Amino acid sequence: MARIEESIKVSRNYQITIPSKIRQKFKISEGELVSVVYDDRENVVKIEPLRI
Numbered sequence: 050m051a052r053i054e055e056s057i058k059v060s061r062n063y064q065i066t067i068p069s070k071i072r073q074k075f076k077i078s079e080g081e082l083v084s085v086v087y088d089d090r091e092n093v094v095k096i097e098p099l100r101i
Contacts, residue, residue, distance in 0.1 A: 067096065 055068040067077060075098050077083065082099040 071096075 053068075053070050053074065055070065057065050057068060059065055067083075071077075077098050082101070084097045084099050086095045086097060087093075088095055
């Protein structure tokens with residue numbers, strides 16, 4: 050399993066930009082919805098594309 054890791058800065062309004070490598074891998078386009086999930090078992094935040 051390949052791992053893509055990049056550091057990003059949280060803006061003044063607590064916003065982040067999903068890095069382009071990750072957007073391309075998951076084919077996330079402007080205006081699409083994503084889900085932000087906190088995984089208590091792994092103690093991580095996950096961003097998952099919503100495919101409706």
